[in-house]
Amino acid sequence: MKSTTRILALSLTFAAAAAISQAAPAAENWENLCARCHGADGKGQTKIGKKLNLKDYTDAKVQAEMKDADMVKAISAGVSENGKERMKAYKDELSAAEIDELVALVRKFKA
Ligand code: HEC
Numbered sequence: 001m002k003s004t005t006r007i008l009a010l011s012l013t014f015a016a017a018a019a020i021s022q023a024a025p026a027a028e029n030w031e032n033l034c035a036r037c038h039g040a041d042g043k044g045q046t047k048i049g050k051k052l053n054l055k056d057y058t059d060a061k062v063q064a065e066m067k068d069a070d071m072v073k074a075i076s077a078g079v080s081e082n083g084k085e086r087m088k089a090y091k092d093e094l095s096a097a098e099i100d101e102l103v104a105l106v107r108k109f110k111a
Contacts, residue, residue, distance in 0.1 A: 026101035029094065034102070037087070042109030052086060057109035071103045 024032075031040065037048045044054025055062045076099055078089035090099065 023095055023098050026098065026105040029098060029102060030105055033090065033093075042106060057106050058111045060110055063107065063110045066106075068103055071106060072099055075099045075102055 030038075036046060037052060038044050038054060038057065039046050039049055042057035044050070044052075044056055055066075057063065074087065075094070076089060076091040076096075078085060079087040094102070
């Protein structure tokens with residue numbers, strides 16, 4: 001009985017450690033950090049998205065005009081216009097790999 005409890009405690013510790021060290025999947029990051037503006041579907045038709053006049057990422061033309069490098073830059077450093085922040089920088093909360101995955105996810109919105 002005692003050893004069973006110990007094994008259980010150990011495996012819980014490992015599970016917790018794995019959860020902490022593992023980066024969140026892109027879909028989860030999108031839902032938590034990006035969807036309130038860009039929309040779950042990437043169309044930017046949320047209340048805030050409409051106000052900010054966001055691009056529709058399902059539009060092939062919009063996709064063609066965006067460069068991966070610019071997307072990475074926008075996500076890591078944020079987007080400002082006339083000194084006003086329109087989208088915040090995410091470099092402190094997302095790793096480079098997570099940002100790359102988000103760019104790939106944005107690309108998938110293309111209809
Ligand atoms: C406060 C609202 C807001 C949130 C939250 C937000 N964005 Fe943005 N995002 C903007 C605005 C505003 C722009 C600039 C206008 C545009 O490109 O449509 C922008 C632009 C972008 C661009 C376009 C870069 C280009 O080359 O045109 C990408 C990619 C992007 N955001 C991805 C994300 C990702 C990924 C997240 C979540 C980690 C996110 N955004 C969160 C408002 C937001």
